[in-house]
Amino acid sequence: MxxxxxxxxxxxxxxxxxxxxxxxxxxxxxxxxxxxxxxxxxxxxxxxxxxxxxxxxxAFWQATFYMDVYFDPEVVQLEPKPERESGESQFAFNERYSQWLTRAGLVNWQTLIDNALEEALGEEVEPRQLRDLRALVTSGERYALRDRFVEDPSLLGQTVELKMLASANVDVWIKGNIDRDLPDARQQLSAQTRTWADQLEEQGVIRNAFSTSLFLNTDSRSSLASAGLAGAFMGSLFMMVVVIGLSVPLGVSSAIYLEEFAPKNRLTDLIEININNLAAVPSIVFGLLGASIFIGYLRLPLSAPLVGGLVLTLMTLPTIIIATRASLRSIPPSIRQAALGIGASRVQTVFHHVLPLALPGILTGSILGVAQALGETAPLLLIGMNAFVANVPGTPLDQSTALPVQIYLWQGNELRNFFEARTSAAIIVLLGLMLSLNALAIWLRKKFETRW
Missing domain, CATH: 1.20.5 (Single alpha-helices involved in coiled-coils or other helix-helix interfaces)
Incomplete structure (x- = not known):
């Protein structure tokens, strides 16, 4: 059918x-x-x-003492702060002032803190209990007390309410980051210190306060509670200045030449292939290269932000070059043809017509490359930036560390129940900076974007 x-x-x-x-x-x-x-x-x-x-x-809030401290003249036995006399040379005055500072450093400032704690507890502490008493306040506060007096010697004989950081172990105890039911042998504080800490917390002498020390202090090994990110932040800032000052001009210039002016031959093909390959090279390889060239051959300072910035510049350059070339390719050929048709030179065509239109993509790629460099750790470890540095760097040639390296160092600290939270706080700071850079890249793209 x-x-x-x-x-x-x-x-x-x-x-x-x-x-x-x-x-x-x-x-x-x-x-x-x-x-x-x-x-x-x-x-x-x-x-x-x-x-x-x-x-x-x-971790942004820390156990803090609010105590009345009496600057006892019997303890602080110092003559008035030197002032420059009429006709005295600057050298002679500096010598007298240095001697006065030396005598101020020899004062037993810890005694003032001990007296303030005894007053807050309402009891006299026996000499054998002084060690337990001093475990309450972090050791760095006695130096802060000295610096406060040096700045204002009129405090002598006065009682002033001061804020002092509790020790790291007391902070852990107050926040409940350690099991209170553990036997004494496994506790970080003695039974007497724990009792005093609880008593002072009930009285309101110990309160959780926002930790400015996390942002204003440098790292510390003797006073763990006062360890901060100031040195690492400045080190990262100096490195980013070096990266931005070198990688962005070099990367953008190289991309413009390769995309707009370079002849298409085997040499440029080889250069392009190597740039693409370098973008995929692990960052630790750039660390090895930097350690070999900048430190081993050029003898630049070890653990300096300048060296870190140079290493991160090498790592960031391929990313910026690739992003810039992609942005230049996205500009329609008709823009170039129109500019050339009205008599513009090749250079005028690129810099007056193509480059302004490609600016959003160039800025985005550059900022993302810098943000990636900000979070790198491996290459910095190989150039010595994991060394302990207790000072804030004043120049890119001073020894320093960086935020990601500081996170790496803190996560390995033996006082884990204190530094785990502090490490996460440092990660939040680093993520905040990186997200800010990414938000800036998005804003710049939207601001300068041209719709065809």
Missing amino acids: SISIEQRRQHRLMTIEKSLAKRHRKENAFRRMGLLAVVTGMTLVAILFISILMRGVP
């Missing part, structure tokens, strides 16, 4: 409908898989951020 034309048409329509339905099912399945992948990724990122925030935010 022959099949009619209408039946054949119906059969073809059914076949097409089945094919379309199958394609639609596959398309919907692909969309669902893509949506699932996005949701999964966002969920994992949210879990990571929430975990860091839950651990790090409490």
Whole structure:
């Protein structure tokens, strides 16, 4: 029996409908898989951020003593602060002032803190209990007390309410970051110190306060509670100045030449291939290169932000070059042809017409490259920036560390129940800087973006 034309048409329509339905099912399945992948990724990122925030935010508040400190003249036996006399040379005055500072440093400032603690406790502490008493306040506060008096000697004989950081172990105890039911042998504080800490907390002498020391102090090994990020922040700042000052001009200039002016031959092809390969090289390789050239051959200072900036510049250059070339390629050829058609030179065409239109992409790529460099750790470890530095660097040639390296050092500290939270707080600071740079890149792209 022959099949009619209408039946054949119906059969073809059914076949097409089945094919379309199958394609639609596959398309919907692909969309669902893509949506699932996005949701999964966002969920994992949210879990990571929430975990860091839950651990790090409490570290921005620290156990702090609010005590009345009496600057007892019997303890602080110092003559008035020297003032320059009429006719006295600057050298002679500096010598007298240095001697006065030396005598101020020999004063037993710890006694003033001990007396303030005894007054707050309302009891006299026996000599054998002094060690337990001094475990309450971090050791760096006696130097802060000295510096405060040197700045204002009129405090002698006065009683002043001062804020002092509790020791790291007391901070852990007050916040409940250690099991209070552990036996004494496994506790970080003696039973007497723990009792005093609880008593002072009940009296309101110990309160949680915002930790300015985290931002204003440098790292410390003797006074762990006062360890801060000031030195690492300045080290990272100096490095970023070097990176921005070198990688952005060099990277953008190289990309403009390769994309707009360089002849297309084997040499430029080889250069392009090597730039693409360098963008995929692990960052630790750049650290080895920097240690070999900048420190081993050029004899630049070890652990200096200048060296760190040079190493990160080498690492960032391929990223900026690739991003800039991609931005230049995105400009329609008609822009170049129109400029050349009205008599503009090649240089005028590039710098007056193409480059302004490519600026959003160039800025975005440059800022993202700098943000990536800000978070690098491995190359900095190889040039010695993991060394302990207790001072804030004044120039790019001074020894320093960096924020990611400081995080690396803190996470390995033996007092884990204190530094785990502080490490997460430092991560929040670093993430805040990186997110700020990324937000700046997005804003600049939107501001200068041209829609075709």
